[in-house]
Amino acid sequence: MRRTTIALxxxxxGVMPSVAMADGKMPQMDFSNPLTGAQVVWMxxxxxxxxxxxxxxxxxxxxGVIERRQSHIAADLDTxxxxxxRAEHAVxxxxxxxxxxxxxxxxxxxxxxxxxxxxxRAQSVELNDRLDAQIAKAEAEINVARxxxxxxxxxxARDVTASLLLRLTGEPADPARIDRTLASLSA
Amino acid sequence: xxxxxxxxxxxxxxxTTGFGPVGRLVEFTNSNEMMLLAAAIITMMFATxxxxxxxxxxxxxxxxxxxxxxxxxxxxxxxxxxxxxxxPFVFTLFAFILVGNVLGLFPYFFAFTSHIAVTGxxxxxxxxxxxxxxxxxxxxxxxxxxxxxxxxxxxxxxLIPIEIVSFLSRPISLSVRLFANITAGHVMWEVFAxxxxxxxxxxxxxxxxxxxxPLGLNIALSALEFLVAFLQAYVFAVLTxxxxxxxxxxx
Numbered sequence: 001m002r003r004t005t006i007a008l009x010x011x012x013x014g015v016m017p018s019v020a021m022a023d024g025k026m027p028q029m030d031f032s033n034p035l036t037g038a039q040v041v042w043m044x045x046x047x048x049x050x051x052x053x054x055x056x057x058x059x060x061x062x063x064g065v066i067e068r069r070q071s072h073i074a075a076d077l078d079t080x081x082x083x084x085x086r087a088e089h090a091v092x093x094x095x096x097x098x099x100x101x102x103x104x105x106x107x108x109x110x111x112x113x114x115x116x117x118x119x120x121r122a123q124s125v126e127l128n129d130r131l132d133a134q135i136a137k138a139e140a141e142i143n144v145a146r147x148x149x150x151x152x153x154x155x156x157a158r159d160v161t162a163s164l165l166l167r168l169t170g171e172p173a174d175p176a177r178i179d180r181t182l183a184s185l186s187a
Numbered sequence: 188x189x190x191x192x193x194x195x196x197x198x199x200x201x202x203t204t205g206f207g208p209v210g211r212l213v214e215f216t217n218s219n220e221m222m223l224l225a226a227a228i229i230t231m232m233f234a235t236x237x238x239x240x241x242x243x244x245x246x247x248x249x250x251x252x253x254x255x256x257x258x259x260x261x262x263x264x265x266x267x268x269x270x271x272x273x274x275p276f277v278f279t280l281f282a283f284i285l286v287g288n289v290l291g292l293f294p295y296f297f298a299f300t301s302h303i304a305v306t307g308x309x310x311x312x313x314x315x316x317x318x319x320x321x322x323x324x325x326x327x328x329x330x331x332x333x334x335x336x337x338x339x340x341x342x343x344x345x346l347i348p349i350e351i352v353s354f355l356s357r358p359i360s361l362s363v364r365l366f367a368n369i370t371a372g373h374v375m376w377e378v379f380a381x382x383x384x385x386x387x388x389x390x391x392x393x394x395x396x397x398x399x400x401p402l403g404l405n406i407a408l409s410a411l412e413f414l415v416a417f418l419q420a421y422v423f424a425v426l427t428x429x430x431x432x433x434x435x436x437x438x
Binding site: 025026027028029033034035036037038040042043044046047049050051053054055057058059062063065066069072 | 236278283303
């Protein structure tokens with residue numbers, strides 16, 4: 001493209017030499033003009049001043065601004081990363097707490113169930129004992145009553161037998177013989 | 188009138204003195220006025236940019252930071268770590284040439300980069316700087332720069348003169364490239380503009396219609412010249428970095 005520019009320029013200059021080179025001479029090539037050299041001297045002075053302005057003031061300042069921004073961004077990113085790590089840590093802690101709580105509650109439930117079962121068993125054992133005792137007592141009472149009843153039977157039997165024999169035979173039976181007979185029957 | 192405009196295609200490059208009698212006395216030229224304006228614009232840009240030092244930059248600060256980082260990147264990439272000390276120099280050079288090129292595009296302004304004396308002085312300074320840096324870093328060993336490694340011995344008598352010639356031609360190509368680009372653009376502008384006036388004066392109404400063609404060319408050329416203004420400043424700065432790289436690293 002640069003070459004095209006030059007080619008086009010030279011073409012134009014070639015086509016219209018009377019127009020372009022009417023003066024016959026380019027001012028740029030006129031080294032006899034003292035201004036040609038003078039502009040270079042002034043340029044040196046201007047560029048020297050510009051160079052010191054840039055090197056001592058402008059560029060370090062702008063560089064400092066850019067650096068400060070980068071360190072600021074880096075610090076912000078760092079803070080964000082730390083916050084993320086803290087958040088992740090907190091989540092992990094929360095999960096751990098939840099798991100611990102679940103385990104604790106399950107063990108508490110198991111314990112409570114166990115305790116309830118124990119108590120129920122103890123109660124049932126106690127109840128059984130009481131019932132057994134009552135049954136035993138009742139059985140003992142029944143036994144006593146039965147023995148009393150059994151004990152009460154022989155006189156009644158003797159009386160009945162005596163009266164029966166009296167009615168049948170018309171005479172009183174021998175009490176000793178009745179007793180013997182009854183004893184042999186009940187044995 | 189038309190003839191006069193057409194004839195003065197090179198008149199735009201004529202040096203005069205600026206700043207009245209004082210300027211005439213110290214030979215302060217119109218091109219120096221533009222240089223001063225360019226330096227003032229660059230300084231003002233930084234002054235404006237540094238007024239707020241905002242964390243989120245405004246336009247001016249953004250521009251200053253962008254130019255800073257652009258040149259910093261270029262210096263870092265091209266020269267390497269040692270290039271840091273040359274960053275202010277390359278930045279000054281780049282900014283000065285860029286603003287000078289762009290200022291030259293405005294009507295009635297002077298394009299100081301269109302003067303071979305100016306570009307030549309800059310190029311010679313860059314050339315001398317890179318040579319001094321080369322000897323500073325390598326002493327007499329800098330002369331090894333002219334014999335590239337890995338070349339068969341019998342080629343050296345041929346190669347070393349070529350290397351020396353190419354080394355010595357650096358300031359010429361550097362200065363002529365910038366000077367020729369800026370000069371060519373401005374001459375073409377003026378020639379096409381003069382051609383328009385010639386068409387109108389010589390052909391009348393037909394000429395007015397025909398003048399649309401050089402006008403369109405000039406419009407297209409304006410866009411091209413803005414590109415060239417930036418590109419040439421960039422090329423000058425990059426080549427400066429490249430020469431300094433060669434001086435420090437020897438290829």
